[in-house]
Amino acid sequence: MKKIQRVILPAVLGCMLYSTQSFAGNDQRAGQAGAQELLINPFARSSGWAGSDIAGCKGLESMYMNVAGTAFTQRTELLFSYTNWLVGSGISINSFGFSQHVGETGAISLGIMSMNFGNIPITTENNPDGGLGTYSPSYLNIGLSYAKGFSENIYGGMTLRVISENLPNLAAQGVALDAGIQYVTGKRDNIHFGISLKNVGPRMQFRGDGLSFRGTVPSTGVNLTVEQRSADFEMPSQMNIGGRYDFLILKDTSSKVNQRVSLAGNFVSNSFSKDQFLLGIEYSFHNYLMLRVGYAYENGIFGGIEDTRTTAFTGPTAGVTFQAPFGPNKRSTFALDYSYRATDPFSGCHSIGVRMNL
Numbered sequence: 001m002k003k004i005q006r007v008i009l010p011a012v013l014g015c016m017l018y019s020t021q022s023f024a025g026n027d028q029r030a031g032q033a034g035a036q037e038l039l040i041n042p043f044a045r046s047s048g049w050a051g052s053d054i055a056g057c058k059g060l061e062s063m064y065m066n067v068a069g070t071a072f073t074q075r076t077e078l079l080f081s082y083t084n085w086l087v088g089s090g091i092s093i094n095s096f097g098f099s100q101h102v103g104e105t106g107a108i109s110l111g112i113m114s115m116n117f118g119n120i121p122i123t124t125e126n127n128p129d130g131g132l133g134t135y136s137p138s139y140l141n142i143g144l145s146y147a148k149g150f151s152e153n154i155y156g157g158m159t160l161r162v163i164s165e166n167l168p169n170l171a172a173q174g175v176a177l178d179a180g181i182q183y184v185t186g187k188r189d190n191i192h193f194g195i196s197l198k199n200v201g202p203r204m205q206f207r208g209d210g211l212s213f214r215g216t217v218p219s220t221g222v223n224l225t226v227e228q229r230s231a232d233f234e235m236p237s238q239m240n241i242g243g244r245y246d247f248l249i250l251k252d253t254s255s256k257v258n259q260r261v262s263l264a265g266n267f268v269s270n271s272f273s274k275d276q277f278l279l280g281i282e283y284s285f286h287n288y289l290m291l292r293v294g295y296a297y298e299n300g301i302f303g304g305i306e307d308t309r310t311t312a313f314t315g316p317t318a319g320v321t322f323q324a325p326f327g328p329n330k331r332s333t334f335a336l337d338y339s340y341r342a343t344d345p346f347s348g349c350h351s352i353g354v355r356m357n358l
Contacts (some may be wrong), residue, residue, distance in 0.1 A: 033234050040093065041064055049292040052266045052280035052295070054264075055192035058072040059079075060099045061079070065081070065111055069156045069182060069194075079355040081353035084350045086348075087347035087348055088347050090117065092116045095111065096112045106148040107148075117137045120137070142161065144161075155182045159178040162175055171208070178200075190247075192243060199235045236271070236272050237271040240266055242264065242266035242278075243264070244262055244264040246260055246261070247260065264279070276296055279297075280293065286325055287333075289318065292321075293316070295314060295317070312344065312346060317339060317340065322335065322346040333355075
């Protein structure tokens with residue numbers, strides 16, 4: 001194991017640190033990347049405190065936050081989440097995940113995210129008002145990850161993600177890699193550091209019959225089918241660096257944790273948009289009730305949408321979790337998660353999730 005740790009961890013960390021040279025938070029490049037759905041957090045628990053817990057996240061939601069956190073899977077975890085995205089836009093997101101503990105300190109996970117845009121009227125130059133039926137785009141990404149604890153303090157993992165974007169006569173497919181590391185220290189493992197690199201992969205390009213049309217050559221009158229080529233686009237690569245500190249409140253008669261207050265922060269370096277600073281706080285009571293709030297700051301967020309703000313999100317987030325044990329010896333848990341993210345315009349984003357640890 002020590003040999004694996006000496007080889008794999010420096011290689012992963014070296015690649016991540018080297019990649020920071022291409023992350024400049026350049027908002028002048030905004031709109032030049034595709035597959036923007038990869039930047040959407042579809043899960044209720046982590047989004048409740050603004051995605052700030054890059055250093056201490058555990059379980060399936062770590063596939064989006066920091067894949068190293070999936071290494072903390074104890075047995076089997078199932079997760080389903082539904083998000084009403086930008087209420088009023090008609091967009092919804094369904095996510096499903098499965099994680100299984102393997103070996104001594106490893107875990108393998110599968111996550112699926114699907115976006116539903118509803119039925120959009122078909123329009124043409126001759127029929128700008130529609131009346132020709134409807135179509136529904138399909139955005140889907142599937143991630144397969146493996147994470148492992150290399151020691152009592154160091155955890156790492158990688159995710160291979162397949163991206164598919166489809167219209168009735170147009171489609172684009174691609175692949176991307178995520179990597180992450182978490183470091184845990186402190187007398188009661190209450191100090192956390194994390195770093196993750198997301199959405200690194202080759203360019204994508206749309207192809208299909210939707211890029212072709214029939215035309216007539218003026219000099220000959222011959223009908224030909226002309227096929228156009230769409231420009232390719234890059235992935236929305238992102239680097240996250242964060243920390244978390246847990247204030248543990250212990251019972252008087254034992255060392256068992258009674259309550260917990262966690263402070264988390266995350267710096268997000270986006271290669272195709274503005275950098276972000278994410279802050280969050282979570283309170284846990286016996287792991288039965290968890291309350292959390294967060295704030296996502298980026299340059300210009302205090303300006304109006306017509307002024308300097310370039311995002312629909314206004315910063316504040318909040319969430320709650322109800323969790324109950326069940327089964328023999330109360331080793332399994334069932335949890336209900338909810339989060340809200342404030343936006344302007346639209347009426348915010350609501351996420352609700354159900355998770356089971358078996």
